[in-house]
Amino acid sequence: MSNTKTLYAAYAAKIETVLAQLVADGVLPQGANFANVAVEPPRDPSHGDLATNAAMVLAKPAQTNPRALAEQIVAKLAAEPTITNSEIAGPGFINLRLDPAVWLDELKAIPALGNDYGRSVMGEGTRVNVEYVSANPTGPMHMGHCRGAVVGDALANLLEFAGHDVAREYYINDAGGQVDMLARSAHLRYREALGENIGEIPQGLYPGDYLKPVGEYLAKELGDKHKDEPEAEWLPYFRAEAVEKMMDVIKSDLALLGIHHDVFASEAALHAAGKPDEAEMWLREHDLVYDGVLEAPKGKAPPEDWEPVELPLFRSTRFGDDQDRPIKKSNGAWTYFGADLAYHMQKAENADALIDIWGADHAGTVKRIKAAVAALSEGQGKPIPFDVKLVQMVQLMRGGEPVKMSKRSGNFITIADMVEEVGKDVVRFTMLTRKPEAQMEFDFAKVIEASKDNPVFYVQYAHARICSTLRKAAELGLSPSTNALNELGEEEMALIKRAAQFPREIEAAAKAREAHRIAFYLYDLAAELHAFWNLGNDSPQKRFIVEQDKGLSEARLFLADSIGQVLRNGLRVLGVEAVESM
RNA sequence: GUCCCCGUAGCUCAGGUGGAUAGAGCGUCGGAUUCCUAAUCCGAAGGCCACAGGUUCGAAUCCUGUCGGGGACACCA
Numbered sequence: 001m002s003n004t005k006t007l008y009a010a011y012a013a014k015i016e017t018v019l020a021q022l023v024a025d026g027v028l029p030q031g032a033n034f035a036n037v038a039v040e041p042p043r044d045p046s047h048g049d050l051a052t053n054a055a056m057v058l059a060k061p062a063q064t065n066p067r068a069l070a071e072q073i074v075a076k077l078a079a080e081p082t083i084t085n086s087e088i089a090g091p092g093f094i095n096l097r098l099d100p101a102v103w104l105d106e107l108k109a110i111p112a113l114g115n116d117y118g119r120s121v122m123g124e125g126t127r128v129n130v131e132y133v134s135a136n137p138t139g140p141m142h143m144g145h146c147r148g149a150v151v152g153d154a155l156a157n158l159l160e161f162a163g164h165d166v167a168r169e170y171y172i173n174d175a176g177g178q179v180d181m182l183a184r185s186a187h188l189r190y191r192e193a194l195g196e197n198i199g200e201i202p203q204g205l206y207p208g209d210y211l212k213p214v215g216e217y218l219a220k221e222l223g224d225k226h227k228d229e230p231e232a233e234w235l236p237y238f239r240a241e242a243v244e245k246m247m248d249v250i251k252s253d254l255a256l257l258g259i260h261h262d263v264f265a266s267e268a269a270l271h272a273a274g275k276p277d278e279a280e281m282w283l284r285e286h287d288l289v290y291d292g293v294l295e296a297p298k299g300k301a302p303p304e305d306w307e308p309v310e311l312p313l314f315r316s317t318r319f320g321d322d323q324d325r326p327i328k329k330s331n332g333a334w335t336y337f338g339a340d341l342a343y344h345m346q347k348a349e350n351a352d353a354l355i356d357i358w359g360a361d362h363a364g365t366v367k368r369i370k371a372a373v374a375a376l377s378e379g380q381g382k383p384i385p386f387d388v389k390l391v392q393m394v395q396l397m398r399g400g401e402p403v404k405m406s407k408r409s410g411n412f413i414t415i416a417d418m419v420e421e422v423g424k425d426v427v428r429f430t431m432l433t434r435k436p437e438a439q440m441e442f443d444f445a446k447v448i449e450a451s452k453d454n455p456v457f458y459v460q461y462a463h464a465r466i467c468s469t470l471r472k473a474a475e476l477g478l479s480p481s482t483n484a485l486n487e488l489g490e491e492e493m494a495l496i497k498r499a500a501q502f503p504r505e506i507e508a509a510a511k512a513r514e515a516h517r518i519a520f521y522l523y524d525l526a527a528e529l530h531a532f533w534n535l536g537n538d539s540p541q542k543r544f545i546v547e548q549d550k551g552l553s554e555a556r557l558f559l560a561d562s563i564g565q566v567l568r569n570g571l572r573v574l575g576v577e578a579v580e581s582m
Numbered sequence: 583g584u585c586c587c588c589g590u591a592g593c594u595c596a597g598g599u600g601g602a603u604a605g606a607g608c609g610u611c612g613g614a615u616u617c618c619u620a621a622u623c624c625g626a627a628g629g630c631c632a633c634a635g636g637u638u639c640g641a642a643u644c645c646u647g648u649c650g651g652g653g654a655c656a657c658c659a
Contacts, residue, residue, distance in 0.1 A: 176659055364586070392652080434594090517598070
């Protein structure tokens with residue numbers, strides 16, 4: 001097997017050849033659609049190695065019943081030497097058994113490809129931009145950012161492994177009003193560092209202690225020359241400095257989770273480059289932006305100060321949104337949406353596909369941004385696939401009690417706290433053992449106390465066991481070898497088949513853009529390994545190392561080594577350490 | 583009132599874009615350790631896949647509606 005095609009894809013191709021022959025024979029109609037034909041491992045392994053639904057899908061166009069068609073397919077498949085048995089089951093499934101040599105060849109491919117086993121060319125090098133985290137640069141990363149950060153990072157790894165050219169991007173919201181607040185907060189800390197008693201931090205400013213070092217730094221750099229100046233004099237400089245310092249904090253927080261972005265895009269720079277104006281001009285030319293009046297908010301009482309204003313509006317209602325959306329505020333400044341729209345166009349310049357990872361609290365803005373990107377990219381002759389992945393909230397618990405977090409009070413659990421308390425691997429794996437669009441609870445106390453029940457240790461333990469076995473074997477002068485692979489029995493074959501699914505899992509997960517599938521796959525693979533291992537408790541002949549039988553031992557060690565490689569490759573995608581001992 | 587997610591074993595969750603008899607972990611009950619790492623394994627019990635319709639050879643999965651949980655609904659970011 002090469003790394004260009006999974007085993008399953010290879011057999012799918014063989015079956016398609018058979019189907020094409022049946023078209024030629026007139027059994028199937030010309031132009032029959034094979035798109036729904038699937039070739040997959042059956043859910044129940046006792047059914048065989050591969051199963052296809054071809055006969056069921058195509059029975060209707062062939063004007064026959066599934067089992068009759070299946071017989072014709074089976075007859076043709078008899079010509080394929082590596083298919084040792086094919087039988088028709090249930091409503092018309094065709095179950096295939098493969099020559100064990102096929103599986104052993106796949107097994108040999110694992111150490112041969114090493115860290116590249118499972119790597120796919122499916123992505124064909126297309127450039128995918130994954131934007132994730134993009135937390136406001138106003139403070140350290142806290143738990144609210146954690147899930148999106150991990151999910152985005154694992155997804156980026158996954159897509160890269162599946163053959164895409166991935167850019168990991170962070171959008172720095174350094175242009176909005178919250179950055180003015182940050183600058184004012186920093187100025188206050190600056191005055192404090194100069195010896196002034198600043199008292200209570202006023203409402204609306206950021207009260208956290210993390211700004212103290214920034215104030216001290218500024219005091220040291222600048223002395224007291226900005227101390228009593230009017231705000232307009234110092235604000236721009238303080239903004240830039242404070243944002244830079246906050247980004248340093250954020251980057252080091254992300255590093256604790258093993259996350260590193262390739263691109264940090266600044267909203268302020270976007271404005272400076274005139275991107276929003278360009279976008280607006282184009283949209284106006286195409287009647288997608290017009291000057292209009294916003295409707296009053298529905299369903300609840302309008303705010304006291306609500307009044308109709310004429311604003312430049314994007315026609316998002318044409319794309320299924322409830323309301324057209326302003327791209328500029330009444331004071332002439334760009335709205336977040338106006339800038340974001342331009343930002344996505346900027347990203348699209350260097351990418352073939354865009355993915356955003358957002359918190360669920362931004363769900364309401366998905367329609368408008370998708371509409372805008374669709375309109376702009378299609379209009380400019382380069383339609384670009386654009387996915388927004390919503391990551392649901394994490395309810396943080398401690399011993400069954402919800403943990404309250406408030407950013408404004410400056411009292412929140414940071415990612416740094418989290419990593420220190422439970423470790424990077426636990427944080428990452430836990431966040432990935434749930435599909436991102438479902439809400440999850442993360443009980444701090446549980447993860448720490450019951451850490452032995454945590455799936456991450458289960459998978460790591462499997463890897464550690466393998467490493468330990470290989471170390472032990474080396475002491476005995478045994479090493480992995482392919483010399484006697486044919487001595488491997490049914491139980492070993494089951495393990496091999498599970499491991500051989502890894503490339504397929506990678507492709508399927510990448511296609512669906514769901515990294516969590518890899519976490520579940522690794523858990524299953526680890527379970528299969530542990531189960532095999534424990535056979536050796538009852539019968540010493542089933543152990544990896546059977547001292548009287550060098551050939552069998554070395555074949556099993558080859559298997560163990562290969563499983564270890566698959567675990568490592570999968571864990572690498574998830575960004576979790578494959579430990580060698582526990 | 584509108585929009586977006588979710589609803590599967592007592593609890594926490596999987597379920598590969600429609601397939602075969604519904605799957606794990608925890609918890610409960612019963613077993614395995616003179617042995618390559620027991621952070622492991624084997625077995626048992628536990629289900630109206632929220633509910634009602636629909637689509638078809640076939641639905642936990644797709645469509646519609648209802649109920650329940652969470653989130654978001656002016657120019658904030």
